[in-house]
Amino acid sequence: MMLRITSRASRATRWSVRRAPLLLLGVFAAVAAISIPTPTHRTPVAEACAFVEPPTTYEATEDRKLYMLAMDLAGHDMLFPDDPFFSQRFVEAGTRQNRSEQPVYVPPTLLKSISWLESLSQQGSQGLPFGAIGPALVSFDCGYGVAQVTSGMTSPEGENGQPTNEQALVATHYAYNIGRGAAILIDKWNGAPEHRPIAGIDTESDPHIIENWYFAVWGYNGFTGPGANRSNHPLDPIYGSWPRTPYSCGPSSDGLGHDRSKYPYQELVYGCIAHPPTVQGQQLWKPIDASLPDLNNAYWRTPLDLANFRGSFDKMDIPSPQPSHTDDTPKPPILGRLVALGLPRLSVDRSIVLVNVRPGQSATPAEVRISNTQTGIIPWKVTANKSWVTVSQQAGVAVGNDLTCLESSPCERTAVLRISADPSKVLGSDAAVVKIEGLGYGGGTVEIALFVQVNVAIGVPGTTKN
Numbered sequence: 353m354m355l356r357i358t359s360r361a362s363r364a365t366r367w368s369v370r371r372a373p374l375l376l377l378g379v380f381a382a383v384a385a386i387s388i389p390t391p392t393h394r395t396p397v398a399e400a401c402a403f404v405e406p407p408t409t410y411e412a413t414e415d416r417k418l419y420m421l422a423m424d425l426a427g428h429d430m431l432f433p434d435d436p437f438f439s440q441r442f443v444e445a446g447t448r449q450n451r452s453e454q455p456v457y458v459p460p461t462l463l464k465s466i467s468w469l470e471s472l473s474q475q476g477s478q479g480l481p482f483g484a485i486g487p488a489l490v491s492f493d494c495g496y497g498v499a500q501v502t503s504g505m506t507s508p509e510g511e512n513g514q515p516t517n518e519q520a521l522v523a524t525h526y527a528y529n530i531g532r533g534a535a536i537l538i539d540k541w542n543g544a545p546e547h548r549p550i551a552g553i554d555t556e557s558d559p560h561i562i563e564n565w566y567f568a569v570w571g572y573n574g575f576t577g578p579g580a581n582r583s584n585h586p587l588d589p590i591y592g593s594w595p596r597t598p599y600s601c602g603p604s605s606d607g608l609g610h611d612r613s614k615y616p617y618q619e620l621v622y623g624c625i626a627h628p629p630t631v632q633g634q635q636l637w638k639p640i641d642a643s644l645p646d647l648n649n650a651y652w653r654t655p656l657d658l659a660n661f662r663g664s665f666d667k668m669d670i671p672s673p674q675p676s677h678t679d680d681t682p683k684p685p686i687l688g689r690l691v692a693l694g695l696p697r698l699s700v701d702r703s704i705v706l707v708n709v710r711p712g713q714s715a716t717p718a719e720v721r722i723s724n725t726q727t728g729i730i731p732w733k734v735t736a737n738k739s740w741v742t743v744s745q746q747a748g749v750a751v752g753n754d755l756t757c758l759e760s761s762p763c764e765r766t767a768v769l770r771i772s773a774d775p776s777k778v779l780g781s782d783a784a785v786v787k788i789e790g791l792g793y794g795g796g797t798v799e800i801a802l803f804v805q806v807n808v809a810i811g812v813p814g815t816t817k818n
Contacts, residue, residue: 411476427460438531483758499533599623694728698790
């Protein structure tokens with residue numbers, strides 16, 4: 353099932369770094385097709401999220417080279433070309449009266465800055481070390497992974513109340529997460545002119561100019577203004593006078609701004625582009641001194657006046673902020689996609705399992721080991737055809753030997769899935785089919801036959817009857 357791209361206005365409520373502790377909201381909705389017991393070692397997420405519990409994911413090494421490569425590929429539409437969910441088929445360019453479809457392109461450095469602000473460019477949850485496998489990052493409002501994808505992730509969208517394949521890919525695999533984030537950003541760009549203003553009326557709204565993404569970036573976090581839970585309007589009085597000290601993702605001693613609450617989202621992103629974070633003694637990307645609209649100049653201040661922030665926003669079109677810049681990040685080699693995605697292949701260690709059940713009391717789960725016999729990451733998802741089946745997790749990953757697993761980190765490349773039965777629902781011997789589906793380019797589906805053997809006490813302590 354393909355998910356519809358929806359508004360990300362709710363993102364305006366998220367401003368703390370996503371590695372902060374997750375908030376606990378409510379209780380979990382019942383799951384129709386598979387009952388998922390709550391493990392004690394994970395942090396529950398919001399009731400409405402796509403997954404009852406965060407599925408497992410692979411967290412790359414601290415240098416984040418794999419993530420940076422994936423963003424270069426996504427920016428040049430080499431990650432999932434023409435995919436309507438993990439990319440887009442085109443970007444629009446031109447004036448309000450003369451828009452045309454152009455090949456997909458997003459400045460890769462823009463994606464990198466967004467990812468740092470959203471998640472510190474990390475796919476895994478708080479406390480998961482680099483080079484490890486563990487729970488995916490999920491924010492309190494159902495933002496998943498590197499790009500903190502919220503659109504389409506706030507509830508399970510598949511059959512019988514289960515997550516879809518797309519939702520599982522976003523939650524478990526950094527490359528699909530990054531691709532989805534890029535697709536959403538392009539969708540915000542393509543919202544002009546019908547629903548959003550145009551930046552770059554003097555440059556044909558050329559997507560290669562970083563400054564022309566101003567309104568799309570604003571929309572990625574929420575195209576909001578005064579009175580919203582979090583306003584992103586640059587002329588909202590809460591942000592004070594212009595010019596403002598530029599925001600920085602660099603060291604706190606650089607003399608620039610570091611308090612997120614003092615800037616609208618787009619100023620955070622453009623400030624981070626110009627002042628990148630430093631990891632292991634190296635800047636994560638080459639700085640680009642991107643410009644913001646000069647709010648003391650009528651060319652930009654007049655269109656951005658608060659009185660124009662309404663309706664179709666047709667009075668808010670602006671010229672490209674000056675001086676304008678392009679992103680000289682080179683197009684990755686074609687083999688870069690192979691590095692980012694690998695050649696995964698799904699494998700399980702058995703096709704039949706037996707679960708012993710004492711009706712109304714207990715069940716002894718069976719274990720199935722899920723492996724990736726080749727390279728990269730194989731995301732997988734579990735479904736079953738009987739409602740009494742329970743599994744330890746709905747989705748996860750198995751990791752090939754080509755990816756780094758640090759010795760100090762929890763990194764079991766082979767996933768262990770525990771399959772059991774709800775003893776309150778199984779009254780006699782029964783059978784079910786559990787389907788483990790390899791997602792994305794790993795592909796493949798394995799069906800596991802699950803048989804239930806019922807043990808009934810016959811009245812003498814310590815004895816049962818099968």
